Amino acid sequence: MEEKLQVALVQSEVVWENPDANFEHFSQQLDKISKAADLILLPEMFTTGFTMHPEKIGNEYGGLTLDWMRQKAIEKKAALAGSLPFYENGSHANRLFFVLPDGNYYQYDKRHTFTLAGEDKVYKAGAERLIVSYKGFKICPMICYDLRFPVWARNTVDYDVLFYVANWPKPRIAAWDTLLKARAIENMAYCIGLNRVGTDETGLEYPGHSAVYDGLGEQLVFSMDAETRYATLHKEHLETIRKQLRFLEDRDQFTLST
Known part of the structure; x- marks a missing residue:
């Protein structure tokens, strides 16, 4: 049987600093998912917006949001991923949870905190990448500003899917579009970017531009509207292009230190 991964990208507005309202809103969005999905992606800080005041x-x-994600993953029989402000051991992190359909989960803390907004002063940076094996795919989750740093995303472990959940604003959206495609090409992997839409309380506008690229940089999905879009990723397609074009075999060898 062909290995494939069906992904739902929930491109949506986010209610500012109001988790309860966002629980209700995203519950409605999940209920509207109209196609089979193995993995459902939610935006960065989907319960609060990109707040610098988690206090x-x-x-x-943080715990309540994780409980909500686990409940929804079980209900939808799909993995669910998105990030949120999470308080632990005296500090906050911008933490992504990758919740499996059985309620078990993995976590990744954003490595590159966005200094332009002061995120580095509020949220503790992560130090480790995450690779999740799911449905026959090796998946590498990352968050927003991580997209600007190709060394952190470099495909040294033969992952199949790289994805970013984001609050990426309109003034720099050309970089988002360009870098998503570049990450796909240089890593010969599917690359997914899930952005939010709407305007937050700081006045920043978010235009969406959620997209999916295959390992050659071909765009499979693109959206600027408040909607859920779908993509089916094929493992055989990746294996074929990697056998035909052995670019990853020529990659530089290096290790990362933090």
Whole structure:
């Protein structure tokens, strides 16, 4: 049987610093998913928006959001991934949870905190990449600003899918479009970017531009609207292009230190 991964990209607005309203909103969005999905992607900080004041929200909402994600993953019989402000051991992290359909989960803390907005002063940076094996695919999740740093994403472990969840604003959207495609080509992997839409309380506008690229940089999905889009990823396609074009075999060998 062919190995494939069906992905739903929930490109949506986010209610500012209001987890309860976002639980309700994204529950409705998940209920509207109209196609079979193995993996559902939600935006960066999908319960709060890109806030630099997590203390206003309440430290308990990290655990409550994880509980909500686990419940929804079980209900939808699909993996669910998105990031949120998470308080632990005296500090906050911009933490992505990759929740499996049985409720078990993996986590990744954003490595590159966005200094332009002061994220580095509020959220502790992560130090380790995450690779999740799921449905026959090796998946590497990352968050927003990580996209600008190709060394961190370099495909040294033969992953199949690289994805970014984001709050990427309109003034720099050309970089988002360009870098997503570049990450796909240089890593010979599917690359997915899931951005939000709408305007937040700081006045920043988010235009979407969620997209999916294959390992040769061909665009499979692109959206600027508040909607859920779908993509089917094929393992055989990746294996074929990697056998025909052995570019990854010529990659530089290096190790990362933090």
